[in-house]
Amino acid sequence: MLVLPNIYLLKKNVKGANIYVIEESDGITLIDCGFEGSDMGIIEFIESLGSSMEDIKNIVLTHGHPDHVGALPELIDVTDARVYIHENDIGLLEKFTGLSRDKINNLILLKGGENLDILEGTTVIDTPGHTDGSIVLFNPRRKILVTGDVLIVDAKGELSLPKEVYTKDLDKEKESVKKLAEYDFDTILPGHGIPIIDNAKSKYLLFIKTL
């Protein structure tokens, strides 16, 4: 499903969190990769674009939960992509995938503040709370925020916090959500639920008043 020009949300034959595919002339970026077993759906989709798995240049993991990282072991067998995750979540990734960090080619551990070569420059924002190493991605050119589980969209289409039982530190999580006010965005691509394409900032500003 095309969400925005050259940005897709995968729906078919994948399970777990939202998986976004960003298609650029110099390669493809995958944001999160779903539960174990989602690799087949990802491969089918990449091939439907007329590309191959070798065209994937980046796999960015918003955090280490299994609904976001589960298919990584299968994917790293068929791509040479750089794999990005916050350094504070590499332990969760190891735990939930059974991979050890030295088995992941091109692993890049993030701290927050990095500028990634995606959509002509995408900033990594350190947003701990849901997990210690949860990140949000901000693309200033397209005014997009990719929020992982830091900020999700519920079944009614409303912004929401992730479930408390899966969230390590709710106070930190709320602080991280409020910190996003400083970014100029129109669109939210959440880790769960339907993307908010227009006026996301005004919806977000109303939402944070409730926290």
Ligand SMILES: [Zn+2]
């Ligand atoms: Zn999730």
Ligand SMILES: [Zn+2]
């Ligand atoms: Zn999560």
